[in-house]
Amino acid sequence: MIGLAHVYYALGALLAWVAWQALRDPRPGLGWRRATNGAFWGVLAALFLLGDLLPEAVAGLAVLALAALAGFGGVGYRTPARPSPEDEARAASSAAALGHRLLLPVLVIPLGTLAGAVGLSRVAFGGRALLDPTHATLVSLGLACALALALALRLTRERVPIAIVEARRLLDAIGWAALLPILLATLGGVFTQAEVGTAVAELVKRTIPMDHRVVAVLAYGGGMTLLTMIMGNAFAAFPVMTAGVGLPLLVKLHGADPAALGAIGMLTGYCGTLMTPMAANFNIVPVALLNLPDQYAVIKAQLATAIPLFFANLLLMYFLAFR
Amino acid sequence: MNMWPLLGIAVVVVGLPLRIHPVLVVTAAALVTGAAARIEAVALLAMLGRGFLKNRYLLLFALTLPVIGVLERRGLKEHAQRWIVGIKAATPARLLLAYFVVRQAAATLGLTSLGGHAQTVRPLLAPMTEAAAESAHGPLPERSRQRLKAFAAGTDNIALFFGEDLFLAFGAVLLISSFYRDSGLVLEPLQIALWGIPTAIAALAIHGVRILRLERRLAAEASRASDDLAPRSTP
Numbered sequence A: 001m002i003g004l005a006h007v008y009y010a011l012g013a014l015l016a017w018v019a020w021q022a023l024r025d026p027r028p029g030l031g032w033r034r035a036t037n038g039a040f041w042g043v044l045a046a047l048f049l050l051g052d053l054l055p056e057a058v059a060g061l062a063v064l065a066l067a068a069l070a071g072f073g074g075v076g077y078r079t080p081a082r083p084s085p086e087d088e089a090r091a092a093s094s095a096a097a098l099g100h101r102l103l104l105p106v107l108v109i110p111l112g113t114l115a116g117a118v119g120l121s122r123v124a125f126g127g128r129a130l131l132d133p134t135h136a137t138l139v140s141l142g143l144a145c146a147l148a149l150a151l152a153l154r155l156t157r158e159r160v161p162i163a164i165v166e167a168r169r170l171l172d173a174i175g176w177a178a179l180l181p182i183l184l185a186t187l188g189g190v191f192t193q194a195e196v197g198t199a200v201a202e203l204v205k206r207t208i209p210m211d212h213r214v215v216a217v218l219a220y221g222g223g224m225t226l227l228t229m230i231m232g233n234a235f236a237a238f239p240v241m242t243a244g245v246g247l248p249l250l251v252k253l254h255g256a257d258p259a260a261l262g263a264i265g266m267l268t269g270y271c272g273t274l275m276t277p278m279a280a281n282f283n284i285v286p287v288a289l290l291n292l293p294d295q296y297a298v299i300k301a302q303l304a305t306a307i308p309l310f311f312a313n314l315l316l317m318y319f320l321a322f323r
Numbered sequence B: 001m002n003m004w005p006l007l008g009i010a011v012v013v014v015g016l017p018l019r020i021h022p023v024l025v026v027t028a029a030a031l032v033t034g035a036a037a038r039i040e041a042v043a044l045l046a047m048l049g050r051g052f053l054k055n056r057y058l059l060l061f062a063l064t065l066p067v068i069g070v071l072e073r074r075g076l077k078e079h080a081q082r083w084i085v086g087i088k089a090a091t092p093a094r095l096l097l098a099y100f101v102v103r104q105a106a107a108t109l110g111l112t113s114l115g116g117h118a119q120t121v122r123p124l125l126a127p128m129t130e131a132a133a134e135s136a137h138g139p140l141p142e143r144s145r146q147r148l149k150a151f152a153a154g155t156d157n158i159a160l161f162f163g164e165d166l167f168l169a170f171g172a173v174l175l176i177s178s179f180y181r182d183s184g185l186v187l188e189p190l191q192i193a194l195w196g197i198p199t200a201i202a203a204l205a206i207h208g209v210r211i212l213r214l215e216r217r218l219a220a221e222a223s224r225a226s227d228d229l230a231p232r233s234t235p
Helices: A004-021 A034-050 A056-071 A085-118 A133-156 A161-180 A180-195 A197-205 A213-231 A234-253 A259-274 A285-289 A297-321 B006-015 B022-036 B043-055 B055-072 B077-084 B092-108 B117-137 B141-166 B171-183 B189-194 B197-229
Strands: none
Touching: A004 A034, A004 A133, A004 A161, A004 B055, A004 B117, A034 A056, A034 A161, A056 A133, A056 A161, A056 B043, A085 A133, A085 B043, A085 B055, A085 B117, A133 A161, A133 A259, A161 A180, A161 A285, A161 B055, A161 B171, A180 A197, A180 A213, A180 B006, A180 B022, A180 B043, A197 A213, A197 A234, A197 B006, A213 A234, A213 A259, A213 B006, A213 B117, A234 A259, A234 A297, A234 B171, A259 A297, A259 B092, A259 B141, A259 B189, A259 B197, A285 B117, A285 B141, A297 B006, A297 B043, A297 B141, A297 B197, B006 B022, B006 B171, B043 B055, B055 B077, B055 B117, B055 B197, B077 B117, B092 B117, B092 B197, B117 B141, B141 B197, B171 B189
8 A cells, every 4th residue: 555654755765865965065165054954854854764663752853953953044055056057048948849748747746646536546456445545635646746757757858866956956945944834733733732722712702802793703703813823724723713712602692603604714714824924835935936035925915815805704704604 | 721831922923023033933932832831841842743743744745846846947937938928818917817716716626736836836827927927018127026926826825725615525614514513513514615605706806806906016117117227318
């Protein structure tokens, strides 16, 4: 059976190769950056390759090491690699020669993931499933990437080491932002264990008088958005705010429709996701991928949609939950 | 109840605006929260390790990078740009609107992996929008170009968020219905998903208007930039 572990091994191997390249980087004047970049990608690779064998506390120490390497500026390079004139000439002439065929591998990734998740997840040999059914989508993503890479290499007649060099170029551009989404999800777990959300809901209930429907809707919607901004994830905020404010006050006291309240409440939280750096995979990783100088560029681009949509959601919640 | 774990939030709320490195802020917040909740050091380390290993899947998008990297080396961006410039009807607003509608519609069907920052925004949507803008309105100043790229990334996020919530088997719908079930309220996922439709329409309307206004703004910025470049005939 192909499981999530195999996909993690593949990514671990890629990261280990990237770490090796960083250690042996031939560019002059890098000094200790060779060691820190190599250590960062190497430790990350180890967590993917050996993660399930390590005692959890040791993995925790590795996470702290990654955070120190990234947080104190050890990851990435002072001057990012710019395309040389040869690179640009090669890209232009090859774009003309290959044309639309260059788009095929890009399409193979989503379509292959979909086909794998829908089709392969039911395939079994002698009672053993081909793909781990609980992680069918992620495993299919891994398989689709392998297929797309094979196709891309065939089309361009490039070889695997070139693909790794190019992957490293992109990973260097992402740098520490690669770590942030996992770290934030981890923080979310610590928040849940420490019952931070419950304390927030308690605080909202104690400070805001909710005898009136309008105030209760404002508190629930505003609380969902704020708590989502803090936790970086509406899924973490939803049970806390709905158990603390939504169910006892809006549904039981004021008679709101729970289906409309829950659905719109969750989407009000999504407005918070658009406004917070804590949702790093949506708001910080693209900044790195697009080489934008302003860390908050994507959040700023989203504000003027997120804020009106937040108010639209409050109105919808008020009128649809109390029909 | 113990309110001290709220200190972890304080670390985030104070740390990020002070421009302290986000990785350090987040790590410090986790350690402070754990300490305030009186979790022992070794248990806290184990919690960090377990959380990290459980959430490793968030980095799986990196598996697309060798593919995108090879294709970029061989001119994916250049091809996408040349293609879009060749289509006379292509303007940045039409391109972004079309992307928004397709991405949102695909997400309502559960096809959330049909886009994304590494797979489509960086190699295709951002360079194509930029090329369409420059071909429709003339060269853009660097700042408008950066704003346009960030806007393309935001368009992907917004279309995804307010589409996927209509998909019955999506986590949010299932989370809402299982939460209510645990609290003794039985609701069908369909009942919940349908209430996402008004917000999905509102998101399309609000972001659509912004896309159209962006087009006008780009035209103005491009013409101002070309005015600045034009030689002035001073007597």
